[in-house]
Amino acid sequence: MFNQVNSFIDGRDTPPLGAQYVDKIDPRTGAKLSEVANSEAADVAIAIDSAAAALQAWRDTRPADRGRILNDFGRLIRSSESTLGALERADTGKPGREMAALMDLTAQYFEFYGGIVNVMDGEVINQGPNYHVYTRRDPFGVIGVILPWNAPLHQAARAIAPALATGNTVVAKPSEHTSASLVELARLAVEAGVPAGVFNVIVGKGSVIGPAMAHNPHIRKISFTGGLRAGQELGHIAAERILPLTLELGGKSANIVFDDADLDAAAKGSTTAFTWNSGQWCAAGTRLLVQENIYERFLDKLVGEVAKLKVGPQDDSTSGPITTQAQFEKIQSYFDIAAREGLKPAIGGKVKNVPGHENGWYIEPTVYANVTNDMTLAQEEIFGPIVCVIPFKDEADALRIANDSEFGLGAGIWSQNIGRVHRVAAGLEAGRIVVNEYSGGFVQTPCGGFKQSGYGREQGVDALSHYTQLKSVIIRL
Numbered sequence: 108m109f110n111q112v113n114s115f116i117d118g119r120d121t122p123p124l125g126a127q128y129v130d131k132i133d134p135r136t137g138a139k140l141s142e143v144a145n146s147e148a149a150d151v152a153i154a155i156d157s158a159a160a161a162l163q164a165w166r167d168t169r170p171a172d173r174g175r176i177l178n179d180f181g182r183l184i185r186s187s188e189s190t191l192g193a194l195e196r197a198d199t200g201k202p203g204r205e206m207a208a209l210m211d212l213t214a215q216y217f218e219f220y221g222g223i224v225n226v227m228d229g230e231v232i233n234q235g236p237n238y239h240v241y242t243r244r245d246p247f248g249v250i251g252v253i254l255p256w257n258a259p260l261h262q263a264a265r266a267i268a269p270a271l272a273t274g275n276t277v278v279a280k281p282s283e284h285t286s287a288s289l290v291e292l293a294r295l296a297v298e299a300g301v302p303a304g305v306f307n308v309i310v311g312k313g314s315v316i317g318p319a320m321a322h323n324p325h326i327r328k329i330s331f332t333g334g335l336r337a338g339q340e341l342g343h344i345a346a347e348r349i350l351p352l353t354l355e356l357g358g359k360s361a362n363i364v365f366d367d368a369d370l371d372a373a374a375k376g377s378t379t380a381f382t383w384n385s386g387q388w389c390a391a392g393t394r395l396l397v398q399e400n401i402y403e404r405f406l407d408k409l410v411g412e413v414a415k416l417k418v419g420p421q422d423d424s425t426s427g428p429i430t431t432q433a434q435f436e437k438i439q440s441y442f443d444i445a446a447r448e449g450l451k452p453a454i455g456g457k458v459k460n461v462p463g464h465e466n467g468w469y470i471e472p473t474v475y476a477n478v479t480n481d482m483t484l485a486q487e488e489i490f491g492p493i494v495c496v497i498p499f500k501d502e503a504d505a506l507r508i509a510n511d512s513e514f515g516l517g518a519g520i521w522s523q524n525i526g527r528v529h530r531v532a533a534g535l536e537a538g539r540i541v542v543n544e545y546s547g548g549f550v551q552t553p554c555g556g557f558k559q560s561g562y563g564r565e566q567g568v569d570a571l572s573h574y575t576q577l578k579s580v581i582i583r584l
Contacts, residue, residue, distance in 0.1 A: 110141055111128060111143075112286045112287045113144045114146060114150060114307070115290045115293040115294060116304075116307045116309070117157040117304045118303025118304065121150075122144065123144040123145060123146045123147065123150050123310075123311070127144075127145040127147075128142035129312075130142060130143075131143045131283075131284065131287075133197065133200070134432075135200045135427070135464055136464055136466055136467055137467055137468070140197060140198070143286050143310060144310040145311050145312065146310055146311030147315060148315065150309060151278075151311075151323070152319070152323065154278045154307040154308075154309040155249060155251075157303075158249045158276040158277065158307055158325070161303065162249060162275075164302065165271075165274060165275075165276055165305045166246055166275075170224045170225050173272060174220075174221040174222060174223075174224040174272065176299060176300040176301055177220060177271060177272055178217065179299045179300055180217045180221070180295070180296055180299035180301060181214045181217035181218035182214075182218075182299075183299045184295065185210075188210045190291065191260060191288050191291055191292065191295075192206040192207070192209075194287040195259055195260055195287075195288035198285040198286070198287055198288065199257070199258075200428035200429075200430060201427050202420070202421065202422060202423070202424040202425070202426075202427045204422060204425075205384060209258060209260060210260070212264070212550060213260040213292075216264035216265050216550055217268045219551065220272040221268075221272060223568060223571075224272040224571075226568065227575065228243075228244070229243040229577075230242055236584070238583060239584055240579070240580065242578060242580070243580065244273070244572070244576065246273050246274035246574065246575055247327040248328075249275065249277070249325045249327055250266075250270045250275045250277050250278070250327070250328050250330065250574065251277075251278055251279075251328070251329040252267055252277055252329070252330045253279075253320070253330070253333065253341070254280060254281050254332060254333075257387040257388055257430065257490075258384065259288050263289050263292065264292075265566050265570070266332075267306065269573075271306065272571065272574075273574045275328075275574055276304065277307065278309055278320065279306070279308050280308075280309050280311075280320065281308065281310065282313070283311060283313070284431050286310045290310065293306050293307065313333075313337065317341060318344060321344040324348075327351075328350065328351045329341065329350065329353075330352075330563075331353070331354050331355070332355045332389075335559055338356045342354070352563065353561075353564070353565065353573050354556075355389060355516070355554070355555060355561045355563075355565065356514075356560050357389060357488040357514055357559065357560060358389040358514050358515075358517060358556070358560055359393060359485070359486065359487070359488050359512050360391060360392050360393065360394065360514070360517040360518050360519070361392070361396055361509035361512070361518050361535070362377055362380050362381075362394065362396065362519035363499075363505050363519060363531065364396065364397045364398065364401070364521040365502075365505075365522040365524070366400050366401045367522055367527075368521035368523065368543075369521070371408065372521075372543070373405070373521040374405060374409045374412050376519075376543075376544050377392060377409060377412075377494075377519075378413055378416070379545060380392030380395075380519060381492060381494040382413070382425065385429055385491065385492050386472075386490065387429065387430060387491065388547070389488075389516055390516045390547060392518075393494050394494075394497060395409075395497065396508055397498060397499070398499060398500075399500055402498045409496070410454045413454050413474055414454060416472050418459045418461065418469055418470075418471065419464065420467065428464075428467045428469050429468040430468075432468060434468075434491070435468035435470070437489075438470050438489060438490070439458065441484060442457065445475055445484055448483060450482070452475055453474040453476045453496075454471075454473065455471035455474060456471065457471055458470060470492055470493075471492075473494070474494055474496060475494070475495050477496070478495035480497055480508045486512065502527060502530065502531060505531065506531060506534045509537075510534075513558055513559045514556070514559055514560045515556055516537060516538055516539070516555075516557075517539045517540070517541070518540050519540070519544075520535075521542075521543055522542075528542050537557055538553075538554065538555045538556045538557055539553075550566055551567050552566055553566055554567075
């Protein structure tokens with residue numbers, strides 16, 4: 108592990124100009140893990156200048172050659188999985204079983220976009236024999252990528268891979284709580300053949316780096332994943348510059364179980380939906396809507412599945428610690444809110460004491476039953492392993508409740524009726540609908556939000572269009 112985590116700029120480890128660091132605490136134990144660079148605006152400018160200087164050569168590299176480098180990068184990620192995974196696991200506290208899947212996805216992004224970079228092309232538009240008219244897609248230039256702490260490498264790769272594939276250069280800002288794995292990823296990029304300066308990492312606090320990045324004239328677009336308030340603040344700055352953004356913000360996703368569903372599968376999948384990564388993912392299925400005539404029977408099955416979960420730092424744990432102390436304390440505040448609103452947990456509802464890790468930040472996976480959708484726990488994103496189980500009458504009622512939220516990132520449907528599945532999927536105000544399982548989808552599947560969950564799309568072929576600008580060329584012959 109790193110004793111100190113510095114930025115990675117122009118192909119090399121770069122300490123902060125002010126020589127200031129902050130302590131990184133291990134969420135598994137509560138002990139100091141390392142020191143993380145506390146960069147300032149001047150450090151941000153150096154990283155952006157490096158990306159700007161590298162832009163023309165990378166932009167002019169043949170797409171097939173960029174794709175080959177990204178595929179080499181994907182292979183190197185796979186061969187370096189143990190190192191990258193250990194760094195991210197130390198920072199986040201994720202159990203080993205979760206890290207394996209995330210490392211595979213991280214490599215997939217570079218393999219996928221490296222393989223399809225040549226499909227991003229313009230088209231010829233027929234305007235008769237006197238004209239040759241065509242379109243082309245050009246890179247924006249320097250892309251700022253601002254990342255959260257819940258899934259550092261996965262969230263980074265899904266923005267960085269399409270940005271690099273389309274000829275942009277990148278300055279990525281990881282959370283100060285989870286920086287080490289992304290710094291190592293940038294080092295591996297150079298080893299894979301990505302030229303120095305094409306992919307830089309600036310380490311420090313978002314309150315400093317975010318505004319400095321957004322105000323810098325070399326930054327031509329920002330991809331931001333994080334909370335609603337931070338996204339709104341970034342949007343205000345971007346509006347002044349007419350700066351394009353891709354925003355993935357909060358979620359309060361509805362996971363709907365109909366009476367014709369496979370209830371055993373739905374109970375197991377719905378447990379994963381709110382406990383994967385200890386509930387620390389934006390699309391978590393934390394509003395569990397269950398049809399009235401199966402409500403009690405399903406609730407029993409759900410509580411039974413939750414009771415099987417193993418909370419701790421071990422490789423085989425099903426739920427690890429909360430990644431930051433602030434989030435750990437925030438989640439606990441919702442236990443108090445639930446009590447004030449008259450809710451009692453069907454299971455969980457308190458801090459988890461893990462023997463040997465008494466100072467770690469662990470929360471018991473928690474189920475609240477008979478919640479109404481107007482309650483605080485049903486409307487606010489908690490970002491922890493807490494689910495609200497809400498009864499509904501029929502399809503129309505399920506859609507009304509599901510769409511009664513300021514968020515619209517993801518949703519789940521459990522039903523064997525294919526007509527119902529299509530009707531409900533069409534009516535849900537959410538960017539991704541998963542049926543008869545609850546997952547984050549695939550690298551090839553576009554991901555993004557409706558309403559206050561954001562705009563723009565990551566993942567899939569569509570993401571390439573969000574990292575390029577469309578240009579028309581009209582030639583009189």
